Amino acid sequence: xxxxxxxxxxxHGILLLMSAASLFxxxxxxxxSFTSEQAIVTKGYSxxxxxxxxxxxxxxxxQVGAVSRAYGITVLVTVVGTAAGLLISALLAYPLxxxxxxxxxVLAFIVFFTLLFNGGLVPTYLIYTELFxxxxxxxxxxxxxxxxxxxxxxxxxxFFMTSIPVPIIESAYIDGASEFxxxxxxxxxxxxxxLATIGLMLSIGYWNDWFNGxxxxxxxxxxxxxxxxxxxxxxxxxxxxxxxxxxASQASASIxxxxxxMAMAVIGIIPMLCVYPFFQKYFVxxxxxxxVKG
Amino acid sequence: xxxxxxxxxxKRIKRYRALLLMLVPGLAYLFINNYxxxxxxxxxxxxxxxxxxxxxxxxxNSDWVGLKNFEYLFKTNDAWVITRNTLFYNAAFIVINTVxxxxxxxxxxxxxxKLAGRFYQSLVLLPYLISMVIVGYxxxxxxxxxxxxxxxxILPMFGIDSISWYNESKYWPYILTIVNLWKNIGYLCIIYxxxxxxxxxxxxxxxxxDGASKxxxxxxxxxxxxxxxxxxxxxxxxxRIFYSDFGLFYQVPLNSGPLQPTTDVIDTYVYRGLMTxxxxxxxxxxxxxxxxxxxxxxLFSNYMVARKDRDRALF
Numbered sequence: 116x117x118x119x120x121x122x123x124x125x126x127h128g129i130l131l132l133m134s135a136a137s138l139f140x141x142x143x144x145x146x147x148s149f150t151s152e153q154a155i156v157t158k159g160y161s162x163x164x165x166x167x168x169x170x171x172x173x174x175x176x177x178q179v180g181a182v183s184r185a186y187g188i189t190v191l192v193t194v195v196g197t198a199a200g201l202l203i204s205a206l207l208a209y210p211l212x213x214x215x216x217x218x219x220x221v222l223a224f225i226v227f228f229t230l231l232f233n234g235g236l237v238p239t240y241l242i243y244t245e246l247f248x249x250x251x252x253x254x255x256x257x258x259x260x261x262x263x264x265x266x267x268x269x270x271x272x273x274f275f276m277t278s279i280p281v282p283i284i285e286s287a288y289i290d291g292a293s294e295f296x297x298x299x300x301x302x303x304x305x306x307x308x309x310l311a312t313i314g315l316m317l318s319i320g321y322w323n324d325w326f327n328g329x330x331x332x333x334x335x336x337x338x339x340x341x342x343x344x345x346x347x348x349x350x351x352x353x354x355x356x357x358x359x360x361x362x363a364s365q366a367s368a369s370i371x372x373x374x375x376x377m378a379m380a381v382i383g384i385i386p387m388l389c390v391y392p393f394f395q396k397y398f399v400x401x402x403x404x405x406x407v408k409g
Numbered sequence: 410x411x412x413x414x415x416x417x418x419x420k421r422i423k424r425y426r427a428l429l430l431m432l433v434p435g436l437a438y439l440f441i442n443n444y445x446x447x448x449x450x451x452x453x454x455x456x457x458x459x460x461x462x463x464x465x466x467x468x469x470n471s472d473w474v475g476l477k478n479f480e481y482l483f484k485t486n487d488a489w490v491i492t493r494n495t496l497f498y499n500a501a502f503i504v505i506n507t508v509x510x511x512x513x514x515x516x517x518x519x520x521x522x523k524l525a526g527r528f529y530q531s532l533v534l535l536p537y538l539i540s541m542v543i544v545g546y547x548x549x550x551x552x553x554x555x556x557x558x559x560x561x562x563i564l565p566m567f568g569i570d571s572i573s574w575y576n577e578s579k580y581w582p583y584i585l586t587i588v589n590l591w592k593n594i595g596y597l598c599i600i601y602x603x604x605x606x607x608x609x610x611x612x613x614x615x616x617x618x619d620g621a622s623k624x625x626x627x628x629x630x631x632x633x634x635x636x637x638x639x640x641x642x643x644x645x646x647x648x649r650i651f652y653s654d655f656g657l658f659y660q661v662p663l664n665s666g667p668l669q670p671t672t673d674v675i676d677t678y679v680y681r682g683l684m685t686x687x688x689x690x691x692x693x694x695x696x697x698x699x700x701x702x703x704x705x706x707x708l709f710s711n712y713m714v715a716r717k718d719r720d721r722a723l724f
Binding site: 160216235323324380 | 418421422425427428429431432434435436438439441442443444445446447448449450452453463464465467468513516517519520521525528529530531532533534535536538539540541542543545546547548549550551553555556557558560561562591595596599600603655656660663664679680682683684689692693696697699700703704707708
């Protein structure tokens with residue numbers, strides 16, 4: 116029994132304050148999205164609207180085609196990108212974890228060096244646009260973030276090295292299993308914890324990515340939800356001007372601009388908030404293993 | 410194992426050819442995504458002429474201009490401003506975030522009600538989970554000139570006139586520091602909390618028996634025992650001090666021109682040079698400047714980490 120604990124009231128007081136500060140902007144955003152345009156003009160965004168209204172959501176409902184299209188692209192890019200990234204990372208990490216691999220240290224250095232030095236944005240941009248012609252393709256949203264610069268590969272490799280007993284691999288080989296068979300029927304199933312963690316980090320990265328769309332996309336039809344949000348931050352009439360499958364006949368004068376902007380952001384946050392409680396544990400794990408090695 | 414003869418190597422390649430095959434997709438990707446751009450840094454010494462079609466012809470047939478791109482970059486005030494901003498912001502972030510994160514982690518560790526502890530942790534970590542675009546919206550709801558919470562609710566309470574936040578560069582060092590703290594504190598706090606939880610309870614029990622106050626315990630047990638973590642994380646952050654969080658400096662100030670004196674960092678400068686001005690020479694020169702200094706800093710910080718704690722070092 117510890118007798119010298121801090122005053123629990125003080126501890127909870129400070130932590131409640133910090134939690135409130137973390138949450139406050141979200142509450143403000145949420146409330147603002149339900150405020151009538153008139154109330155926003157007179158009183159500004161506030162924590163308790165003087166006049167509630169659903170007009171922002173009604174407007175966005177008329178644009179539901181555009182919003183769901185962007186969500187569809189986000190989901191597609193996240194699923195395909197995460198699956199491909201995870202598979203390629205594991206395929207690269209596994210041989211590097213085997214001590215018998217020929218040229219092991221040279222190959223490991225090739226992966227590792229990508230953490231130290233990079234060519235920068237301009238050469239990368241030119242290679243993807245001029246050599247691979249990825250400008251305005253969905254590939255541009257998936258490819259540049261695929262392996263996140265070799266960092267996850269090192270994490271997966273160290274898991275393979277510490278958690279998969281070499282005798283199991285050796286005996287499977289003696290029993291006649293091919294290297295590929297060993298990889299997918301022994302190594303992969305034994306590595307589900309690390310694969311789940313890395314997969315989660317990769318998918319959060321894809322879900323939240325707006326940078327690749329900003330650099331490689333000029334075609335609004337290919338925008339992910341983050342790219343759409345990005346454009347609407349500076350131009351609230353973006354949805355209408357581009358006729359992305361919504362109701363274009365809405366007069367621009369009737370747009371409840373100030374609340375629509377906030378409602379759009381709410382729609383962008385909701386899915387993440389809904390699943391957060393379920394993956395929080397794994398997310399925390401992903402963050403801490405990442406920090407131990409870098 | 411010793412490979413003395415050439416045929417030995419071939420035997421091993423043959424024996425492990427399946428493993429070597431597995432490496433191919435990943436290595437091919439790294440070649441395209443990481444190594445080709447490394448060779449691409451030569452364009453910092455070129456004057457790209459887009460009359461040449463195709464990347465190879467573009468790079469090879471454009472004229473060499475030596476260090477001219479760098480000359481332009483460093484002759485203007487720009488290089489100094491973006492370097493200063495990058496370094497000062499990152500230095501402030503490192504100090505402030507570390508101090509607050511450790512304080513918060515110590516407090517979280519004191520919470521006896523596990524459910525409450527988990528609740529606080531979830532909320533503090535929440536901002537780390539969302540994209541910088543969303544953060545741009547959240548900050549806008551606070552700082553919007555006509556409708557923002559600051560101008561409409563907070564400032565009137567103190568009888569202060571509305572401030573045109575997105576036009577006044579002098580406030581932004583504070584705003585960006587707060588936003589950065591708000592977004593990243595949960596992450597850092599969790600790292601330090603993991604380190605504090607690992608401390609052996611016997612130290613505290615012994616200290617309590619000896620009559621040490623809570624404050625003395627924190628100062629003489631907790632902080633010294635998590636010091637290796639603090640040093641390693643700080644050194645790693647110093648290794649990245651030439652790189653900044655592009656999203657923070659691009660999305661949060663809404664790419665506003667008047668704010669550039671205090672919000673422009675190397676990453677936003679390179680981006681703007683490429684996408685807005687299409688000044689490839691200047692932009693790639695700034696990028697190479699960042700990559701080279703960044704490389705030296707990473708080597709330096711890793712050397713220091715390795716001296717401190719071999720296992721934490723990258724190499």
